[in-house]
Amino acid sequence: xxxxxxxxxxELKGKTGLRRLMNATKYSAQGFRGAWQTEExxxxxxxxxxxxxxxxxxxxxxxxxxxxLILGLFIVLIVEILNS
Numbered sequence: 001x002x003x004x005x006x007x008x009x010x011e012l013k014g015k016t017g018l019r020r021l022m023n024a025t026k027y028s029a030q031g032f033r034g035a036w037q038t039e040e041x042x043x044x045x046x047x048x049x050x051x052x053x054x055x056x057x058x059x060x061x062x063x064x065x066x067x068x069l070i071l072g073l074f075i076v077l078i079v080e081i082l083n084s
Contacts, residue, residue, distance in 0.1 A: 031081070032081075035080075035081055035084050038084070039080070039084045041080055041083075042077070042080045042081065042084060045076055045077055045080050046077060049073045049074075049076065049077055052069075052073055053070065053073060056069035056070050056073065057070075
């Protein structure tokens with residue numbers, strides 16, 4: 001029985017540089033599109049985040065508090081993506 005020989009690390013890496021960034025962006029967009037199409041909870045939370053973002057920016061609070069509010073919105077979306 002033939003033993004499987006590991007490939008050179010450079011063969012396993014794939015694309016690098018700008019091409020890698022473009023591919024990663026494309027795959028991320030496909031993932032968001034898939035979540036939007038198939039996950040009702042993600043759609044609801046994304047719509048609420050879009051509505052809450054201007055409110056968080058316009059509230060008369062310190063910049064740190066605004067950033068924490070916005071961070072909370074993004075954490076909700078990230079957790080929902082991880083859950084799907």
